[in-house]
Amino acid sequence: MQTLQHTTEFEVKFSEADPLGIVWHGHYIRYFEDGREAFGKEYGLKYLDFYRHDIVVPIVNITCDYKR
DSSP states (O other): OOOOOOOOOOOOOGGGBOTTSOBOTTHHHHHHHHHHHHHHHHTTOOHHHHHHTTOOOOOOOOOOOOOO
């Protein structure tokens, strides 16, 4: 079975970080969603395609490992 993988790179906006340059943790969920959307584009999957076929793909759990 083929494993589907995707990497999304982006720049953190100035407004997303505090004066020490640390990104506020609440922004990570949006980054995950941006990555999920980019993954779909790479493999030809669109949100409307899921909707039209009554397929729901909610995110029910997210964890982060914070690196220094």
